[in-house]
């Protein structure tokens with residue numbers, strides 16, 4: 001028996017307040033019998049379709065000290081997510097049907113969000129041989145997105161083959177665009193600040209050159225390309241051209257690339273070390289308008305938890321990456337403003353469509369799956385890394401006061417978060 005909830009006085013995507021009756025995993029007819037329902041007071045709250053993250057590092061198997069499928073799922077639910085796509089750079093790498101099925105099963109057992117595994121493009125992320133893409137696609141995990149994220153598929157011939165292979169089942173290659181010869185030894189964005197600090201730079205062109213090449217390859221093959229964490233104004237120009245030419249390309253931007261700049265590196269605090277690196281004010285402005293315009297299709301977190309010893313060390317030795325599931329919606333609200341339709345499009349509907357997650361990205365209405373999140377736009381909260389549900393603490397927003405707070409999240413009619421707290 002599933003529970004019944006009456007969500008009272010909620011504004012669905014900013015519309016006039018209404019009640020939502022949740023029964024048997026779906027939103028029931030308005031005016032239906034609400035006897036015995038648990039009442040959720042949602043006055044002042046906004047309902048959004050459950051958020052979908054196309055780019056999450058869960059670290060299981062292999063680095064359960066940094067994150068597990070369960071701890072990452074809990075952080076996701078607390079951030080308003082109902083589905084996350086788990087990146088393949090685990091240990092062992094998710095490059096076989098066995099590993100993607102393991103991650104998928106762990107996600108089901110945790111039961112907090114739908115965990116959709118991403119498969120590796122190449123064996124061991126080594127960039128030499130194609131992984132068993134077909135076996136992962138036909139496994140129980142039904143993998144549709146493949147990525148060597150953390151590494152770039154830099155070999156053009158392998159990239160072409162991967163695109164050809166996934167075209168057969170309408171799969172997607174998600175590329176971490178980084179020309180490796182141009183970023184050898186790189187520590188931060190190549191520019192004025194890196195010159196001042198004497199740190200080796202990661203030039204914008206290393207990203208832009210790969211996106212341009214891959215857009216041409218995807219156009220040639222007629223397959224789907226997704227560009228991970230776009231970080232430069234020049235990349236936006238390349239994507240604009242590719243889309244205008246009819247290439248089947250989608251792109252994501254992270255909350256941190258929408259908010260922070262390379263000036264943060266002057267603190268030498270490795271919490272700001274990330275790959276691709278934080279860029280300039282000009283890049284941030286270009287990314288914001290590309291996201292508003294839809295040239296950049298979605299926001300994805302690149303939630304990258306790291307253990308204390310991998311982060312609290314000298315800048316040069318620190319691993320790149322920052323956690324971001326619990327703060328993403330607040331950062332996007334800060335950057336885009338309270339445009340709920342736009343936020344639903346960029347953080348739920350479009351990522352669900354790219355990943356083929358048909359039960360997600362649907363606005364709560366009678367007959368629809370009760371998979372949504374309730375958000376208080378008036379709340380403000382201070383980010384406390386020790387309060388995170390993630391096993392890691394590497395948030396760049398520690399001590400910052402952010403707007404907006406998740407109050408509840410429902411997955412197929414069952415709450416995963418209530419009163420701002422995880423239910424299990």
Ligand code: DOR
Nearest residue numbers: 149150274275304320321
């Ligand atoms: O900063 C990053 N961290 N970028 C990546 O591409 C990989 C990720 C990780 O796995 O830590």
Ligand code: ZN
Nearest residue numbers: 149150176228
């Ligand atoms: Zn990446």
